[in-house]
Amino acid sequence: MIRFDDVTKTYMRGQNPAVENLDIEFARGEFVFLVGASGSGKSTLMRMVLKETAPTSGTVHVAGKDLSRIPSWRVPALRRDIGMVFQDFRLLPSKTAYQNIEFALAVIGTPRKVVRRLVPEMLEMVGLEDKGRRLPHELSGGEQQRVAIARAYVNRPSILLADEPTGNLDPSTAEGILDLLAEINDRGTTVVMATHDRTAVDRMRRRVVEMVAGRVVRDDAHGTYESVAPESVISGNLPDGAEDLDAQALADPETDHRDSTDDAQRSPDDRPGRQAGGSHRVPHDGDDLLDERDAHLREEDEAFAEDLHDPESAR
Ligand SMILES: Nc1ncnc2c1ncn2[C@@H]1O[C@H](COP(=O)(O)OP(=O)(O)OP(=O)(O)O)[C@@H](O)[C@H]1O
Numbered sequence: 001m002i003r004f005d006d007v008t009k010t011y012m013r014g015q016n017p018a019v020e021n022l023d024i025e026f027a028r029g030e031f032v033f034l035v036g037a038s039g040s041g042k043s044t045l046m047r048m049v050l051k052e053t054a055p056t057s058g059t060v061h062v063a064g065k066d067l068s069r070i071p072s073w074r075v076p077a078l079r080r081d082i083g084m085v086f087q088d089f090r091l092l093p094s095k096t097a098y099q100n101i102e103f104a105l106a107v108i109g110t111p112r113k114v115v116r117r118l119v120p121e122m123l124e125m126v127g128l129e130d131k132g133r134r135l136p137h138e139l140s141g142g143e144q145q146r147v148a149i150a151r152a153y154v155n156r157p158s159i160l161l162a163d164e165p166t167g168n169l170d171p172s173t174a175e176g177i178l179d180l181l182a183e184i185n186d187r188g189t190t191v192v193m194a195t196h197d198r199t200a201v202d203r204m205r206r207r208v209v210e211m212v213a214g215r216v217v218r219d220d221a222h223g224t225y226e227s228v229a230p231e232s233v234i235s236g237n238l239p240d241g242a243e244d245l246d247a248q249a250l251a252d253p254e255t256d257h258r259d260s261t262d263d264a265q266r267s268p269d270d271r272p273g274r275q276a277g278g279s280h281r282v283p284h285d286g287d288d289l290l291d292e293r294d295a296h297l298r299e300e301d302e303a304f305a306e307d308l309h310d311p312e313s314a315r
């Protein structure tokens, strides 16, 4: 789904690389925590997935496509399939919760009929069905983050990147946000979450990738926030449904098939993130509507979607 091949990113000449010789792969349906001290390169890694910044050397593949070969006019289409959630929520301050979610659909030309059905469905999923008319400043931090997650997920992206999504929240609110991300992952979306939230990582026991000064120093299939002896962490067993995951990957031409074959070359002990939860896609009400919408979209000028990820409008 996402693959880095010997990726180095140096922002400025003479500076130490933000990311150095990164070789890593995140499979379809995985839930991955990125941990590491401030400045270790977590956000840089995510920005490269979004093609917000290009590697200085090496290649990044997303859904089987080499990002360096994607022309700029195709970038909005790439980003439409990647949801993004930030520590500071980044909702549009003058729009209601409903309108913030609606906006993500409207800018890519979703028919109104579809919008009217999907937005309430999203509000309900994040537990805010009665707060759609509130402005962001009338919502708590946790509620704002729920709106941001609904907005990031409403287009059913195959990848959700979350950069410290619980960084501004109290522990119990953070727990709710994490459960929501886990639910999204259960529905089939690959989730990559950069975090300093020790409790979150230790509770979930998902794949943990630790970075130090731009390099991966640890990659545990069922890790904790801090490194512990490998034998106490890794079972080496494949969870139920892992075979289905590979079958699904082969059936989908968008998927990078190397996702599944590369695993065979790894030792079972470091086979990352094959959680049962991420291995199936739960059929969802809005899916038909989105298929319909996508057919419609193909006829649209793709550049129209650019606003969706325009940093100005994302604030
Ligand atoms: N736009 C930029 N220009 C120059 N240097 C940058 C830029 N963005 C990040 N860096 C540098 O790259 C390194 C990695 O930064 P990055 O933001 O990826 O770290 P991080 O792991 O996300 O940190 P944090 O946990 O604080 O969010 C840091 O040394 C940082 O100063």
Ligand SMILES: [Mg+2]
Pocket: 042, 043, 044, 163, 194
């Ligand atoms: Mg960061």
